[in-house]
Amino acid sequence: MLRPASGKEIEIIKNIIYGELQLRGVDLTSDLLVLDVPGGSHIDIFKPPPSVKRFLSLNLSVGLTPYSLGLYIGFIARRGVFVPSLPLAHELAPYCASGNLARCVYLPPGLEAKFLYGKKIILKDNISDGLVLVLNTLREALGWAVVESLNNKYGGQKRLLRPVRDLGWYLRRGG
């Protein structure tokens, strides 16, 4: 079933995009649609462009549920956790350079390759724990990751970049 996102679902997404990621000055949460498969493990969130909205509204009566559409924002797991998508990573990448998105981490070529294999990376950046958009030095999105602080055996701390979803997933999922 395709339906508009509920207030609660929009709040969950806003908490991540505007709260945790600190995106400013960009509207990403209006007109969101939810694809809700009964019994499914999650719900998919989409932002339709105007022509998609128009086609759907003209054909409401036909009773067909789309499989996918527009900009795929991510999914909300049944336990209420929002996981951002790779298309959203591409959509937001320009906002790292413009300063609208605060939580961005840039990886040099060697670490880029490691990240795209879904491997964890030790970070030199001094960025606080939480979700980040990962880019390469050409400012191209590579995916999403979580920064975690780990205490090392010498009493210091190191920061670990743990991939949430990286572009290599397109190959690993096989098509």
Next chain:
Amino acid sequence: MEHPKIKHVLSRASQVSEKARLLAGKYGYRPFMVQRYLEILGEEETLRLLEANEKPLPVTLRCNSYLVDCRDLKERLERKGFRLEPLREFSPHGFIVRRAPHPAGATHEYLQGYYYLQGPVSMSIVHAMDLDVDGPLLDMAAAPGGKATQILQLTGDSRLLVAVEKSKRRIKALRSNLQRMRFKNYIIYRLDSRRLPFNNAFASVLLDAPSTGEGIIRKDPRRKTSRSPEDLLEIHRLQVEMLYRALDYVRPGGSVLYATCSLGPEEGELVIDTILRLREDVTIDPISLPASEPPTEYFGVKLDSRVSLCRRFWPHRQGYEGFFACKVRRVER
């Protein structure tokens, strides 16, 4: 729905000559397939076709000009050890990969959506479609998304594309490719596209119909033996039904680009001839593709002369995949 002479044609193809049997044995085909090639091409050209089909297809890619300047992509890949040559005859965005230090489907540029691995003929087909039209577009058998992503590329993601796919497995690749190449102006539906409830809804339709895949033997040699005459009949019926429905979905005045990656007239010329017999509201438009004129007579069956406006790609003539393409216009009354 089927061509009134299809059973006659398949029966004639099954009466295999000694020559066809010998060639089929030598090259590993089902004899009825070679009998058909002999009927269309004659002995000398059939040999050239069979020889051409022995050579694997080169790796070719279509640059996603919606995201990247194609000269920049070429330079970027060449810095990594690839060597690319333009394939301008087939598409302004096409390249043949002459050297690859690793698989072309595993580069960072591929993951960024900067190109799609696609055969030269396959990437030429969408250029024959009416895209400069006002209204939504339909791709009726859209997975894995080569032509769907190309439609959105050529329209700059400015026209709505409704992409339909029946297969649960293949639709995932369609979604993945549309997302990887960063298009947004689409809706994917999963169902048999003959059952769509959208009559007169689309300005232009692409039907790259399910086929025997006889045109891509160079990519998958199993197709030399995987289909029987009975399979061919079933596929022909499906293709006629799908094209008939495609003409219901397109608005009067609009066109359906019908294509199949097959060498068999049963899947091309005979499908078009059937539609011209069944529907009075259609005509054939000439198309500008670098291909051959198709046969208009097959095993003694004379086809509508308008079939000659369609185009056929042969592996031994044009050098790549075998394909059939035809633009069918639904006329306004």
